[in-house]
Amino acid sequence: xxxxxxxxxxxxxxxxxxxxxxxxxxxxxxxxxxxxxxxxxxxxxxxxxxxxxxxxxxxxxxxxxxxxxxxxxxxxxxxxxxxxxxxxxxxxxxxxxxxxxxxxxxxxxxxxxx
Amino acid sequence: xxxxxxxxxxxxxxxxxxxxxxxxxxxxxxxxxxxxxxxxxxxxxxxxxxxxxxxxxxxxxxxxxxxxxxxxxxxxxxxxxxxxxxxxxxxxxxxxxxxxxxxxxxxxxxxxxxxxx
Numbered sequence: 001x002x003x004x005x006x007x008x009x010x011x012x013x014x015x016x017x018x019x020x021x022x023x024x025x026x027x028x029x030x031x032x033x034x035x036x037x038x039x040x041x042x043x044x045x046x047x048x049x050x051x052x053x054x055x056x057x058x059x060x061x062x063x064x065x066x067x068x069x070x071x072x073x074x075x076x077x078x079x080x081x082x083x084x085x086x087x088x089x090x091x092x093x094x095x096x097x098x099x100x101x102x103x104x105x106x107x108x109x110x111x112x113x114x
Numbered sequence: 115x116x117x118x119x120x121x122x123x124x125x126x127x128x129x130x131x132x133x134x135x136x137x138x139x140x141x142x143x144x145x146x147x148x149x150x151x152x153x154x155x156x157x158x159x160x161x162x163x164x165x166x167x168x169x170x171x172x173x174x175x176x177x178x179x180x181x182x183x184x185x186x187x188x189x190x191x192x193x194x195x196x197x198x199x200x201x202x203x204x205x206x207x208x209x210x211x212x213x214x215x216x217x218x219x220x221x222x223x224x225x226x227x228x229x230x231x
Binding site: 002004031033035042043044045048056058090092094102103104105106107108 | 150155156157158159160163203217218219220221222223224
């Protein structure tokens with residue numbers, strides 16, 4: 001158990017809908033990262049927050065947004081969903097935002113868009 | 115941009131066989147290198163890491179050495195077990211050269227390892 005929790009574990013929805021994925025980092029970790037794992041794109045970095053502020057951005061679509069709240073949990077919002085958004089979404093956390101800090105991964109949320 | 119290339123899988127071995135999974139990288143800066151493992155139905159776990167050239171990361175019998183001259187970080191294990199069956203990801207982390215610094219992980223494609231008894 002990494003100490004990172006993600007809810008829900010599975011999500012099935014329809015095209016055009018909007019969903020919210022939630023992540024609680026390890027106790028004391030200030031950085032939260034979101035990654036998408038799909039068969040065709042592999043594991044891709046989406047976005048990072050550090051202590052409530054956006055720190056780094058990857059290949060995140062404009063339909064996707066995220067935020068980190070004062071209690072340090074984070075939410076990833078996916079809207080106008082398309083079939084291609086079906087994937088495993090991982091959250092990770094680390095103590096700081098620097099290069100050397102190990103990232104601890106949650107179990108993931110599997111999103112299926114029908 | 116940064117990239118990581120892993121040997122194509124899947125890899126199937128017998129128990130106690132020697133394992134090598136090749137990993138090479140391209141990075142503009144001076145990255146830290148990692149191997150993560152993903153067991154079925156689980157998230158990623160850090161297996162080992164190396165932060166500078168010639169560093170050797172090791173854990174649970176797995177080893178990898180940071181080779182700057184060949185831009186490689188190959189994963190090795192002398193004697194694999196059935197319990198090592200999983201997907202292995204090579205990754206790098208480098209500071210972005212942007213106003214907002216960060217430490218995203220860039221992953222390779224993953225290599226599925228199956229160890230048969």
